[in-house]
Amino acid sequence: MIPVQLILKNFLSYRDATLDFRGLHTACICGSNGAGKSSLLEAITWAIWGESRATAEDDVIHSGAKEVRVDFTFQINEHKYRVIRTRVRGASSVLELQIETPSGFRALTGKGVRATQDLILEHIKLDYDTFINSAYLRQGRADEFMLKRPSERKEILAELLKLNQYDDLEERAKESSRQFKARAEELERSLESIKIQLQQREVTQAQRAELEAELNQLQQVQAFENIQLQSLQVVQHQRQNWEQQLSFVRQQYQNLTQDGDRLQQEYAAAKSQLADLETILNQETEIKNGYAQYQSLQSQEEAFAAKFEEYTRATGLRQQKQQQLTKQIHEIERQLQQVQGQLAALQQQEQEIQQTLSKSGEVEAGLAQLAAARRRVHQLDELQMQVSPLLQQRQNLQSQLHRVEANLKARLEQLQTTENQLQRSSRRQPQLQQAVMEVGIQIEQMEKDRVYLQRVQEKGHERRHFIERLQAQQREYERFLGELDQKLQMLRNPDAICPLCERPLDEHHWNRVVDKTKTEYQDTEGQLWVFREQMAVSDREIQLLRQEYREISQKLAAYDTLREQRGQLAAQLESTTDAEQQLQQLAAEKQYLERSLQVGDYAPVQQAELRQLEEYLQQLNYNEQDHALARSEVERWRWAEIKQGQIKDANKRLAMLSARKPELQAQIAQLQTKIQQEQTDSECARQIAALEHHIAEIGYSSDQHNNIRMAVRQNQVWQLRYQQLLSAEQQYPQLQTRLQELESSIADRLTERQKLATQIDSIVQQLAQTANPTEQIQVLEEQLQTRRRQLDEQIAKLGRLEQLAHQLETLQTQYEQQQQQLQACKREYRVYQELAQAFGKNGIQALMIENVLPQLEAETNQLLSRLSANQLHVQFITQKSGRSGKSTKKNAKLIDTLDILIADARGTRAYETYSGGEAFRINFAIRLALAKLLAQRAGAALQLLIVDEGFGTQDAEGCDRLIAAINAIASDFACILTVTHMPHLKEAFQARIEVNKTQQGSQLHLLI
Structure with a gap:
């Protein structure tokens, strides 16, 4: 992937920015910390993979903006793409994904973001994790691989190769293996238990036959006894009906007797109540006089109750006014206490102020000392302002001199190292020439073998194509042979018809058709035998060609290694040709540098300027210690200034207190007078006097009121007796009518009871003439119940036996099924055990690492030869022998490891013994080889390299090494981007991308 153009709108710290990568080979992205350098790289990853450092998706949008857009144009395999x-x-x-065509960009966008993302990954062949581990060399990761222990190196390599998925597969295989093992053990236990249960089948069948015979006999006996019971129950049912009828009639007789008794009692009660009412009616005059006296007393009690209510209201109101007056007086007394407290505090403050004013003479002497100390500090401050820039300038000059000296020493060390390397190279020239000649002869012979190998491969392809054509023809003839066989089957039928025209055949035509079909069948079989023979011959030829191909391939296995070795030897031989001339130049430069360091005549301008500064500083005679003592003297006398302010405040406060004191005394006198007025002349006092006069006018006496109440309670009985008199007058005529009705009802009940007694005697005679079968029925029912219990027990036992037989049949089927399941579980257990071993660290993962390491080693050495002038070589060791202290060669075993051996002209040494420059080149070569390897495994070419190895953490020599390493491998990449915030490194790169942060967001400036 080669970047072409990047357009940002509202992405992180950028508002609007455009970066054109065309014409950039090695470029530096520079700027201060936080300017937005890393945001450029994140814009690329966000556009292609949707990944960034933002925790939430909306965090990539610039603060205050509503939307974000990133357009990234890049080139892959001569095709230009644009992602938006x-x-x-x-x-x-x-x-969106677009591809450039002669007419402009054409859309390749899929249906949805996920589909489009898959298209992008399909074209660039890199996912996000592979990109940041290959094309992006992050800070602090260059030496990570070398500084880890061998076992940790394997873990890092496995993580980069994404082998952790095999760990998940291993764990899943182990879990499945454990599950199948546990299931197999469970099935074995279950089968053993089922086997024991199945041994009961014969015993169960015998018990079942015996129970069925006993059950039939019991059922026959029970049927006979049921018939006897039913005949007896008919007789018992008739007798029970007569008994029920007798019981019903007797109940009616009893009910009539009880009803008659009840009417007699009711008659007696009514007669008694009538006598009581006559007694009350005879006392009518006495009751009415007592009730009139009760009403008079009740009227007197109501009058006293009204007086009591008015008395209570007036007393409560007087109490409220008395409380209100007391509250007002207490409020005035509280105010009086407050003012008296203020007056006491004012007098206390006057005493404190007088004590402060007594120290004014001591304070004036301290102020004079403070003024003198401040004048001294002012003089030293002015002198410090002159000296400070000179001291800063002196420090800068000393730093420049130290840096120049360090650069000279570093250059001298580099010259010494280069001189040693050139001397070793010149001594190896004859050996290198001989080695180049020998390797060239081997490569020439292998190139002839490669040409022959290609011919063998072409012949193998030709034979395979020929076999494919024969197989197609064989299938066609086999199909035709099947059709002919079908025709012959049809012709064997006596009523066969013509296979072509479907007409009936006579004997002559039938013979012709059969002969012709058989002839075609034989010819087709013969042609099939020819095809099979040709295929067999071709298979033997292919086997011979494969054997020959394998033998030649084994011979050519070392071809790439020899070519690489020849290139390395040729580069080393070329570097030794001009070694003598370089040695002379290095010796002259080395002598000049040693003399400069010994004499100290480097940087003469800075040294002269430093001497002038030293002389001028001596003339100024500034001493920081004197300056500090003067400042401490000022601090020591500052108390006088504070005390002076306190005295001024005390005078002001004293004047204020003198004016406040008479005012407080007047307030105290006013409040005392107000308290006396409230007690005698206030509105509340006058209202209290009026209420006391009104209470006296009411004239309420609680003793009289209590006497009236007692008399009312004593005469309250006449009210009850008066109500009884009114009720008696109303009930007397009703009771007379009720007595007459009760006499008539009692006579009717006596007549009905006589009739029921006659009916009872008739039913008793019928019961005496009928026998009672209750005892016989009870005996039969007990026998039937016993038989029924026996039948239930036998049926339950038979059911259990049948259920047990059914269970045993089910167990037999289950036993056979579980045996099959057990075999399947054991088979699956073995399969998942083998899978767990295959997916483990020593299985597929170790095999993949073993296959990757030679490629990684070759790529590392190819880069390292260019970075170290063919002086360093790296070898990866994956196994080593491990022995205990008493072990011998017989019990020695190999231990998995990932050791890295580094060889140079002096032999193989430990990584820690190499200098900073050599160690850095080794680290950089391994890290870059890993990046190339990851890109190749993803199916992509590594054309873009981003280096963020932290220039700020390197010294000047380390930065030079990194720049030299980048320049050495620049030809392998189409674009190299480096990130730094160190200004003095800008000039080391072909182009610069300067990033500055402003109020309008981060801004880009491309300088070429």
Whole structure:
């Protein structure tokens, strides 16, 4: 993917910005921290994959804007594409994909965002995770792979290759294996239990036959006894009817007797009540006189009750007024206490102010000392303003001198390293020439084998195409042979018809058709045998060609390695040709640098300026310690200034207090007078006196009221007796009529009772003439109940046996099914065990890593040879022998690891022993090789490289190494973008993209 153009609208910190990548090969994205450098890279990832650092989708929209849009144009395989992603705040995103044609861009957008996203991934062949691990070299990740332990390196490599999906598959396979194992164990236990139960089948069948015979015999006996019981129950039913009739008549007789008794009692009660009413009516005069006296006393009590109500109201009102007066007096007394408290506080303040004013002489002496100290500090402040810029300038000059010295030392170290490398290269020139010649002979022979291998492959393709044609013809002839066989089957029928015209055949035509069909059948079979023979011959030829192809391929397996080795040897040989001339130039430059460092004559302008500054600073004679002592003297005498302010405030407060004191005394006198007036002349006092006079006028006496109440209660009985008199006058004639009715009812009841007694005697005679079968019925019912219990027990036992037989039949079927399930579970258990091993770390994952590492090693060494002038070589080791202290060669075993061996001209050494520059080149080569490998596995070419390795964390030498590494691999990429905020690195790149943040958002400036 090669970027062409990026257009931003309201994306993060950008309002409107356009970046054209055409003509950019290596470019630097520079600007201060927070200016928006990383936002450019996030705009690319958001446009293509919809991914950014924002937590919410609407967070990518510029603050205050309603929508965001990013247009990203890029080129892949000579085709130019444009991706447009937009989003409105609070709504869903819109994604478009376009391809450039001669007439302009044409839409490739799918139905929906997901479908369009799939089309984009199909064209660029990179997902988001692969992109950020391949084309995007993030800060602090260059040496991560090298600094990890061997086991952790494998984990990082597996994570980059996305092998963690096999961990999920392994865990799922293990879980399925455990489930099938548990199921198999459960089935084995179940089968053992079922097998024990199935042994009861024969015993159950014998018990079932015996129970059926006993059940038939019991049912016959029970039927005979049921017939006897039914005949006896008929007789008993007739007797029960007579008994019920006798009981009904007796009940009626009893009811009439009770009704007669009730009427006699009611007659006696009515007669007694009539006598009581006559007694009350004879006392009529006495009752009426007592009731009149009761009414008179009640009127007197009502008059006293009215007086009591008026007395209570006046007393309550007097009490309310008395409380109101007391409250008003208490309020005035509270105000009086407040004013008296203010007067006391005022007198206390006067005493405190007098104490403060007594210290005025001491304060004036302190103010004089403070003024003198401030004049001294002012003089030193003016001197400091002159000295501060000079001190800053001196520090800058010293820093410049130190930086120049460090650069000279670094250059001297680099020259020494280069000189050692050139000397080693010049000594290896004869060996390299011989090695190049030998490798060239091997490659020439392998190229001849490759040409022959291609011919073998072409011949194999030709044979396969020939077999495919034979197979097609064979299928056609087999179909035709089937049709002929069908015709012969039809012709065997006596009434056969012609297969072509469907007319009846006579004997002559039938013979002709049969002969012709048989002839065609034989010819077709013969042709099929020819085809099969040709296919067999072709198969043997293909087998021979495959064998020959495998043998030649094994010989050619080292072809790419030899070509790479020849390139490395040729590059090393070329680098040794001008080694002597470079050594002379390096020696002269090295001598000059050593002399400069020894004498110290570097940067003469800065050194002269530094000496002048030192002389001028000595003339000014500024001392920071004296300045600090003067400031502390000012602070020591500042109390006098504070005290002076307190004395001024005290004078003001004293004048205010003197004016306030007479006013408070006058208020106290006024409040005391007001309290006396409230007690005698206030409105509440006058109302209280009027209420007391009104209470005396009412003249209410509680003793008289209580006597009247007692008399009313004593005469209240006449009210009850008067009501009884009125009721007696009303009830007396009704009771006389009721007595006459009761006498007539009693006579009727006596006549009806005599008739019922005669009927009872008749029913008793009939019952005496009929026998009672109750005992016989009871005996038969007990026998039947016993038989029924026996039958129920036998039927229940038979049901249990039948249910048990049915269960055993079901168990037999279940036993056979579970045996099949057990075999299937064991088979699945073995399958998932093998899958778990295959998906594990030592299975497919280890195999994929083993297959990837040679490619990673070759790519790393190819890059490293260019970065180190063929001086460094890396080898990945995946296994090593591991032995205990007492083990021998027989029990030694291999241990999985991922060790990295680094070799140079002096042999193989540990990574930690290499210098900073060599270690950086190794780290950079491995990280870049990993990026290329990930892109190739995704099916894409790595044409864009983004480097964000943190220039700010590197010193000047580290930055130079990174820039040199980028320039060394620049030819492998169409576009390289680097990110930095260090201004002095801008000039090291071909082009610069400067990012500045303004009030209108981040702005871009492209400088080429």
